[in-house]
Amino acid sequence: MTITTQKISATQMLLCGAAIVTLSMGIRHGFGLWLQPITQSQNWSRETFAFAIAIQNLVWGFTGIFAGMLADRFGAFKVIVAGAVLYALGLVGMATATTPLIFALTAGVLIGMAQAGTTYAVIYGVIGRNIAPHKRSWAMGVAAAAGSFGQFLMVPTEGLLISSVGWQEALMVLGAASLMMVPLAWGLHEPALAGSFAVRREQSILQALGEAFKYPSFQLLMAGYFVCGFQVVFIGVHMPSYLRDKGLSPQVASYALALIGLFNVFGTYAAGVLGQRMQKKNILAFIYLARAFAISIFLLVPLSPVSVYIFSSVMGLLWLSTVPPTNATVAQIFGVTHLSMLSGFVFFSHQIGSFMGxxxxxxxxxxxxxxxxxxxxxxxxxxxxxxxxxPIKEASIVRSQAMQGT
Incomplete structure (x- = not known):
């Protein structure tokens, strides 16, 4: 028996989902701007700050699995609301933390849990259930592009807040802004899923997990996504300090992160569109190889604001463009019944890479x-x-009739 849900408007879903991702990812992408202000103010090492953000990424990935399970079962609305509240609490706690432990618990654990409930795994589950398969990759590209626009919009705003009102007050402002995700979550409310314990599924959670983890292509997707997390989080958090160490002004770092966000709008949207026409594994292979080439050139040429801006623009095109083809491949192979959960496991691999980076x-x-x-x-x-x-195989997995899901 196929899961049936009351479909929500595609326009409403994309607008509200995009706005939520814009806020959640936009705030998160600017955390590197706080590295030096916080470590200098608190007299902490860079490793202290980096470890807290590493915990954030690991918690985000781990709790994202369970956020995905809940969203698959009961709909995204309650999960997003809980995530928004945790985001606000985490940002306020990050501003008021006086010890490395409290900072790790707030910036790390609370915000990591918040991001699990307000970003891609949950949003893509709604998209998978409500968008036709022939438009699914495109719609995921739109959502990913929204996260990129959030970076372009929010990072310069965060830099301006830090310079104008101070790093602590800036975090307080962002905490209030994160609560805007609560009313937006209603636009992703799925009445037939919310609160329903009677939804029947042909595969249990354990059966779906057993099938996925025995499938080599799923394992390869997870391995590639580990690398994605390592690269983007290392660059996003440490590049501002790397540039300041080299004598460039803080404004160069803010503009660099903003350019990554701006060009990522085009890169993620293009990846989503191309995913409807090309093999997604080839798109992913090209993105990872192009990143390696771009970083190599960046390190070889003389460092200047111009070289930073060119590198940031190129990396922006490749930044989150892995997200639509990766998640669309999961949906294409396994269907959408457990999409948020399986995407959560793939993303957990991404976040282990993020932790390491x-x-x-x-x-x-x-x-x-x-x-x-x-x-x-x-x-x-x-x-x-x-x-x-x-070597990834993108064809839909063949199940026995008793195990078929959608």
Whole structure:
């Protein structure tokens, strides 16, 4: 028996989903701007800050699995509302933390849980249930592009807030802004799912997980997404400090992150559109290889604001463009019944990579005084990710009649 839901308006779903992702991802992308103000004010090492953000990414990935399960079963509305409240609490706690432990619990655990409930795994589950398969990759591209626009919009705003009202007050303002996700969540309310314990499924959660984890293509998607997390979170958190260490002004870092967000709007949308016409594994392989090439050129040429802006623009095109083809591939192989949960597991791999990228950035900097080694690791992983995506099989999995899901 197929799960049936009362469909919500595609326009309403995309507008509200895009706005939620814009806020959630936009706030998150600016955290690198707080690294130096917080560590200098609190007299903490960069590793202390980096470790808290590493925990954030790990918690985000782990709790995203359960957020996805809840959203698949009961709809996204309540999950997003809970995530928005946790976001506000985490940002306020981040502003008022006086010890590394409290900072790790607020910036790390609370905000990580908040992001799990307000970003892609949950939003893509709604999209998968309400958008026809022939438009699914495109719609996921729209949602991912919204997150990119959030970075373009929010990062300069966050930089302006820090310089005008101070880093603590800026976090308070963002905490209030995060609560705007609560009314937006109603636009993703699925009446037939919310509160329903009677939804019948041909596959249990354990059956769906067993099927996915035994499938080599699922494992390869997870491996590639690990690399994505390593690269983007290392760059997003540590590049502002890397540029300041090299003598460039804080404004260059803000503009660089904003350019990543702006060009990512085009990159993610293009990836979603191309995913309807090309094999998604080839799109992913190209993205990872192009990232490795872009980082290599960035390190080889003389560093200047112009080289930073060119690198940021190129990386922007490749930044979150992995998201639509990765999640659309999961939907294409396994169907949409457990899409949020399975996307959550793939994203957990992404966040393990994020943990490693951001923590190693701080750890190796404190011990070597340089980010060079982490840049080299990012290049090597990019080549590896390109290679592991090529053998992926995108065809829908064949199940026995008793195990078929949608």
């Amino acid at each position: 951001v923590w190693l950035g701080g750890y190796l900097y404190d011990r070597t005084g340089s980010y060079d080694l982490v840049w080299y690791i990012a290049i090597g992983l990019g080549v590896l990710a390109a290679l592991v995506n090529l």
